Amino acid sequence: MNLELKEGLGLRKNLRGEKIFDVAVIGGGVAGLSLAALLSNKYRVVVFEKSRSLGGRARIAERDGFILDYGIHTCRFADRGVVAELFNKLGIPISFHSSNATVYSNGFHKVPKGVKGFLKTKLLPFRGRLVLLRLMLKLLRLNPRDVVGVTVHEFVKDFTEREDVYTLVSALVGSGIVCPDMKKASLCEAVTFAKKAVKSKYTGGYPVGGWKYIIDSLKKKIIENGGEIRLNSEVEKIEVSGNVAEGVVVRDELIDAKVIVVAFPLQRICSIVDRHLLPKSFVEKVVNLEPTSGISLDLALKEKVSDIDSVIITLQPVIMGQFTSNIYAETSPKGEQLATFYYPLPYDKMNDRKYLHRKLEEMKEMLEEMFPGILRKTKWDRVLYLKVVDGAIPKPGQTYFERPDYRCPTIENMFFVGDTTRAEGNGGDIAFRSALECANIIENYFNYFYERK
Ligand SMILES: Cc1cc2nc3c(=O)[nH]c(=O)nc-3n(C[C@H](O)[C@H](O)[C@H](O)COP(=O)(O)OP(=O)(O)OC[C@H]3O[C@@H](n4cnc5c(N)ncnc54)[C@H](O)[C@@H]3O)c2cc1C
Structure with a gap:
């Protein structure tokens, strides 16, 4: 022009x-x-x-036939998300391997979605499910603008004293907005995220062709x-x-x-x-x-460890990850697997080496609990201590x-x-x-x- x-x-x-x-x-x-x-x-x-x-x-890195994203990277809400909107506007085709997250708590469970999902989830006893459902319905009725100064912690504690509900909300909301510390997490952001999540068929998607x-x-x-x-x-x-x-x-x-x-x-x-x-x-x-921070761990696995092809979220501590090669096979050599997990941690702890070492061990223990033998099957790993994950x-x-x-x-x-x-x-x-x-x-x-x- x-x-x-x-x-x-x-x-x-x-x-x-x-x-x-x-x-x-x-x-x-x-x-x-x-x-x-x-x-x-x-x-x-x-x-x-x-x-x-x-x-x-x-950015992407390649090593020994593995294609590594810079930590776990998914597109929220897949074809209903902003990446799809952008590509649509640019006239560039894009499609996603879409899925709903899996929650680990003494076994793997589907992330609860919809009223039925909340009433049936095995992640809580029946009474807990009712409390969670009522809490989510109340949260969805809020106007984000009205709760700009409120934390999710304040909202949940005001609603229920149930620790099991608090823990599950921390994992579900915390993984969605990448802030599992409910005392920090903004209710305004949680409400905005939840309103989008209920409208979307999938919690996320991995772009076909990768990032x-x-x-x-x-x-x-x-x-x-x-x-x-x-x-x-x-x-x-x-x-x-x-x-x-x-x-x-x-x-x-x-x-x-x-x-x-x-x-x-x-x-x-x-x-x-x-x-x-x-x-x-x-x-x-x-x-x-203040950015979000944490540890990212990639495992190049010499053999198949899991079939799960969605994001996996653990409850305590909240760690999230995926077997990227189950979602997009090209990210690992044939017969091998790529797993990437992320442990969100406080920014002000990111210079404390002993703390980080402990947290990395905690992360590995959690992986071993979920997938016994995974560490033994690891050819090599990549650990990133990241002070800036999301900008704010x-x-x-x-x-x-x-x-x-x-x-x-x-x-x-x-x-x-x-x-x-x-x-x-x-x-x-x-x-x-x-x-x-x-x-x-x-x-x-x-x-x-x-x-x-
Ligand atoms: C481990 C990890 C996992 C993540 N997972 C997800 C996820 O699952 N889903 C999701 O949506 N987001 C995720 N994110 C966040 C996402 O990656 C970032 O929000 C996004 O990439 C930020 O893009 P940006 O362009 O704003 O900034 P950046 O990616 O930081 O880009 C800024 C660029 O500017 C360049 N630059 C800086 N200074 C100069 C200069 N003076 N001159 C020229 N160039 C300069 C830098 O080199 C850089 O390339 C994750 C991030 C990390 C680290």
């Missing part, structure tokens, strides 16, 4: 005679790639990614549309003049763009923007956003009503996407949805500030 500046709107035309990009996206994770894919059919878009590969926290398909498809779309992707290109600085971003500095070179989008977790915004250009309250808020833990103060907006409060042509922004959902959903919503805002921005020739 050919864009010409409207006169007198405070934006300066580039006079250096260099090529001007319409949009410079900083970060080639799923948020940056999604946004670039959406905008590149109308605008000249460039993506700068500091590392050698795309995907950010959803590699998601990343490769977005990349392909950007390139087909004439966009550019530059790897090994760390943006060192956003050059700002007055309240307008002029461009980005990469290896000492200024690259102009009409719109700049920061597509990495906003805790690190001051690494590329002078903090004095941003409101103090904004800086304080974003740099202190869904706690009061960090709900989607409270997370940072897509627009920079002071720099008029600078925008934010990614999983620390105000988009609804959890983790990757936030990243994808932020791209969908921010793409509209950027289009409106261009329509307002520029005239089409």
Whole structure:
């Protein structure tokens, strides 16, 4: 699209005679790639990614014939989720291996769904089931906006003293919003998640072709549309003049763009923007956003250990994982299996080595309890101690009503996407949805500030 500046709107035309990009996206994770894919059919878009590969926290690694996601990666609500919505909008086909989660508690059980499911579940005695059902019905009637400052703990404790119900809610809600600590988990986020969960046939899905398909498809779309992707290109600085971003500095070179989008977790915004250009309250808020954290454990198994082809959630402690190769066979060599499990842990414990070692052992014990012999059948494992899993833990103060907006409060042509922004959902959903919503805002921005020739 050919864009010409409207006169007198405070934006300066580039006079250096260099090529001007319409949009410079900083970060080639799923948020940056999604946004670039959406905008590149109308605008000249460039993506700068500091590392050698795309995907950010959803990147893929290959080892000995295994294809490893960066920890367990599923798409909430499968074909009813935001990844499907995005791909639909982009005209890219996508399908999922959809399933409902399995809960482990002295054996494997289907995750309860619907009134019948709650009344029949073996995860609780009959009275407990009735309490859980009434609690869930009450939760579903809440308006998320009315409970922004409330935790799930407060809600459940106010409703029942039953520990077994509390434990099950922690696992079901906690795995859904990736915050099993109910004293931290936001009721507003839990209600929003639960309302979507009851409408969706499946709790989740794994994309056919894996996350590699998601990343490769977005990349392909950007390139087909004439966009550019530059790897090994760390943006060192956003050059700002007055309240307008002029461009980005990469290896000492200024690259102009009409719109700049920061597509990495906003805790690190001051690494590329002078903090004095941003409101103090904004800086304080974003740099202190608390992420979710934990241990991810991949096991490359030399033989088959389990047939389960859905996400598995344990109750105490809450650990979640899957045999990815049962869901998508290409992720392991024939006859072997890939299992990936994740143990959410408090952020402030992620520097405590002894604690982490203990938690890893706990995780392995739980795996051995569920699948006797699994550790013996492991060829090799990969342990990741992750300080940032999802960009912002869904706690009061960090709900989607409270997370940072897509627009920079002071720099008029600078925008934010990614999983620390105000988009609804959890983790990757936030990243994808932020791209969908921010793409509209950027289009409106261009329509307002520029005239089409
Ligand atoms: C173990 C684990 C399990 C997860 N499981 C799920 C799941 O099951 N479902 C789900 O929906 N989500 C899941 N998530 C969360 C999901 O991966 C993230 O929410 C999502 O990938 C975030 O994408 P993003 O683009 O916002 O940020 P990132 O992925 O962090 O991307 C930011 C990119 O910006 C680049 N960058 C940073 N600074 C610069 C710079 N100055 N210049 C250029 N480039 C820069 C980085 O290298 C990175 O590639 C999981 C995450 C982890 C870690």
